[in-house]
Amino acid sequence: MEKNCLRNGVTSSWCPSQSISYLKGSIAASVDSDMVSAVNTILSSVGEDLSRKELVGTPVHFLKWLIAFRSAKFEMKSNGYVNGRTECIRPSLEVNGKHDVQIQSELNLSFWSQCEHHLLPFHGVVHIGYLCHEGSKHIARQQLQSIVNFYGFKLQVQERLTRQIAESVSPILGCDVMVVIEANHICMISRGIEKFGSNTATVAVLGQFSSDPIARSRFLSSIPNAFS
Numbered sequence: 001m002e003k004n005c006l007r008n009g010v011t012s013s014w015c016p017s018q019s020i021s022y023l024k025g026s027i028a029a030s031v032d033s034d035m036v037s038a039v040n041t042i043l044s045s046v047g048e049d050l051s052r053k054e055l056v057g058t059p060v061h062f063l064k065w066l067i068a069f070r071s072a073k074f075e076m077k078s079n080g081y082v083n084g085r086t087e088c089i090r091p092s093l094e095v096n097g098k099h100d101v102q103i104q105s106e107l108n109l110s111f112w113s114q115c116e117h118h119l120l121p122f123h124g125v126v127h128i129g130y131l132c133h134e135g136s137k138h139i140a141r142q143q144l145q146s147i148v149n150f151y152g153f154k155l156q157v158q159e160r161l162t163r164q165i166a167e168s169v170s171p172i173l174g175c176d177v178m179v180v181i182e183a184n185h186i187c188m189i190s191r192g193i194e195k196f197g198s199n200t201a202t203v204a205v206l207g208q209f210s211s212d213p214i215a216r217s218r219f220l221s222s223i224p225n226a227f228s
Contacts, residue, residue: 031059031060031063031064031067035059035063036059036060036063039058039059039062039063040059043055043058043059066119102131102132103129103130103131103132103215103218103219103222104129104130104131104132104138105127105128105129105219105222106127106128106129106141106144107125107127107128107222107223107224108125108126108127108224109125109126109127109128109141109144109145109148110123110124110125110126110145110148111123111124111125111126111148111149111152111161111181111183112124112152112153113152113153113154113155113156113158113161114154114155114156115155115156115157115185115186115187116155116156116157117157117187118187119155120185120186120187121186122158122183122184122185122186122187123183123184124181124182124183124184124199125181125182125183126148126165126179126180126181127179127180127181127182127219127223128144128165128166128169128177128178128179129177129178129179129180129209129219129222130169130170130173130175130176130177130178131175131176131207131208131209131215132175138173139169139172139173144169147165147168147169148165151164151165151168158181158183158185158200158202159202161181161202162179162180162181162202162203162204163179163204165179165181165204166178166179166204166205166206167204167206170206170207175207176206176207176208176209176215177204177205177206177207177209178203178204178205178206178209178215178216178219179203179204179205180201180202180203180219180220180223181201181202182199182200182201183199183200183201183202184199185200188200
């Protein structure tokens with residue numbers, strides 16, 4: 001890889017933190033020297049040689065990456081929905097004796113976040129389902145993605161992230177919501193608790209979904225196995 005970079009005359013690296021483009025676009029805020037010392041202390045405590053050339057810039061790179069969560073300005077764009085009857089993709093579902101209720105689904109909304117317990121990333125997909133009635137509001141996929149980004153790009157736990165997305169989407173749509181998140185956690189893999197390729201799933205249900213097993217089952221059956 002290094003030979004290819006030299007041959008093409010491009011000063012770059014397979015590691016984003018070592019590339020010129022990353023450094024130019026990195027966070028402008030200065031990194032506190034005490035924070036750098038703290039990271040150096042952690043590296044020393046696990047037996048690393050701080051004079052090793054590969055580790056010289058590691059504390060600053062790590063802190064810039066961590067500070068990115070504080071400096072991120074993701075907006076929750078939820079004002080782009082249109083009024084009117086939703087074009088639902090699921091067949092009609094009988095709820096409380098009524099047949100005009102359907103399930104609308106938005107599947108595989110990507111996300112990545114930072115585990116607040118271990119300061120390691122976790123990432124995956126979000127599936128959102130909601131019951132549609134006559135006159136229900138519809139929110140575009142990009143608005144749902146912005147809500148996922150808004151709550152995901154910060155220190156999080158998967159259970160809270162799932163609940164926050166559901167509680168945010170429900171009042172916007174004015175209907176019952178079910179959210180499922182499937183995620184891979186680097187902290188779980190690195191600790192050896194989970195084998196590679198495994199994932200965790202969390203569910204949040206509001207309104208009719210919390211009391212109607214048929215509605216829950218119908219939505220769950222529409223979710224593909226994204227991690228197979």
